Amino acid sequence: MSKPQSTVGTQHQLLAILEGRPCPSCSDGELERGEYKDNAAAVCDECGTPRAQVWQPSE
Numbered sequence: 001m002s003k004p005q006s007t008v009g010t011q012h013q014l015l016a017i018l019e020g021r022p023c024p025s026c027s028d029g030e031l032e033r034g035e036y037k038d039n040a041a042a043v044c045d046e047c048g049t050p051r052a053q054v055w056q057p058s059e
Contacts (some may be wrong), residue, residue, distance in 0.1 A: 011040070011054040018042035018052055025049040 015033050019042060023029030029046030036043055041053035 014052060015040060015042050015054065023047060023049065024051070 018031045019033055021031045023031060023044035023046065025044060026047040026049070029044035029049075031042045031051055032045050034041055034043040036050035036053045039053040039055040041050045043050050
């Protein structure tokens with residue numbers, strides 16, 4: 001079963017919106033797209049704190 005394209009697009013949009021924003025957990029970091037626990041995520045480039053993650057449901 002595949003996800004509707006709109007759901008996948010919305011998830012990528014969320015990460016794009018967060019990319020480049022200052023990290024609320026540290027004073028020097030900036031959010032970038034990356035991975036957290038094997039999921040697509042917006043992660044701080046300095047402290048590594050994930051601010052949002054998107055995961056695929058188990059089948």
